[in-house]
Amino acid sequence: FGIAPHAPYTVTDRTFAKVLTLSAQLDCPIHIHVHETEDEIRGSLKEHGLRPLARLQNLGLLGPNLIAVHAVHLTDGEIGELAREGCHVAHCPASNLKLASGFAPVAKLAAQGVNIGIGTDGAASNNRLDVLGEMRLAALLAKAVANRADAVPAREALAMATIHSARALGLGDKIGSLEPGKCADITAIDLVQPETIPCFDVVSNLVYTSSREQVSHVWVGGELRLDKGALVNIDVDEVLTKAAYWQNKLEAHQSPH
Secondary structure, eight states, rough: BBBBOOGGGGGGGHHHHHHHHHHHHTTEEEEEEEEEEEHHHHHHHHSSSSHHHHHHHHHHHOOOTTTEEOOOOHHHHHHHHHHHOOOOOEEHHHHHHTTTOOOOOHHHHTTOOEEEEOOOOOGGGSSOOOOOHHHHHHHHHHHHHHHHHHHSSSSHHHHHHHHHHHHHTTTTTTTSSSOOTOOOOOOEEOOOEEEEEEEEOOHHHHHHOGGGGEEEEEETTTTTEETTTTTSSSSHHHHHHHHHHHHHHHHHHHHHH
């Protein structure tokens, strides 16, 4: 599905060479956190004399298989390089805010033709892991950063969360949109709620007013996984019990002796 070396500051050139070989052999994406923080860039300049993206470029990693996660601190030249090489960006707005990483230049990336998908990052730096919430946040933040109310309109934000993300994963021909021949991955959202009416524009309501609490049904590959808000074939009590068990284990492990 993909190879995910964590970040340039935790991966050696030798390992990157192996990653590049495997990606080429398997024709799979390379998913890497890059230019997430200013400290990361300072560290790379000190250790390698290069900004992280320049180092990845020298190693041959920039290309259509690269998913640059975060991509917050970019120069105009780096944005152009990502576009020329056909790289993708996984935009993680909530994580960028929680960790005070900064604001990704989404409107600039989009203007240069960089394919941008929506990500959440991990639970430790996001907590909620809510793609609908990320989609709304991405649309709103892009407007503030670009100082333009028309930056990342609702339909573009929806595309970022669906087909653009699928393309970044190399799966645009299989998922990301409802078309004949693609997987029947479908999410139904109930917009007939006090919080979401009146509805004059379905896409605008979906992006700016809906939340995961309004997801009513989910099908994965045509198989029903969520029915009227209830998980199918998953024992919720068992999940809660396991979560409580591991919470206690982690707390006990962290407690001073």
